[in-house]
Amino acid sequence: MDKKQIEDTIIELKDEYIQLQNNLEKLESINGNLAPLEKRLSEIEDELKILNVKLKEV
Template sequence: MNKRELEDLIMELKDEYLQLQNNLEKLESISGNLAPLEKRLAEIEEELKVLQDKRNEV
């Protein structure tokens, strides 16, 4: 994977992360089930760390 592909993946994950944060805030206001969203946010954070490390190595 080249640097451009890694940057594209990072941007996609960041966009997803922002959307999930927005959904999380909405669910919090109506006392919804937050666990799945919180889990996915944590997964995205880990994926971003890995991808950013790979990007820095390229």
């Protein structure tokens, strides 16, 4: 993965994260099942950590 690909992936993950946060807020207001969204948010955070380390190495 080159620098541009890493940066693009980081941007996509950040966009997805923001969308999931908005969905999470909506689900909270109607007492929906939050577990899947919380799990995905955690996965995105882990992916972003890894990609930021790779970005520094490139």
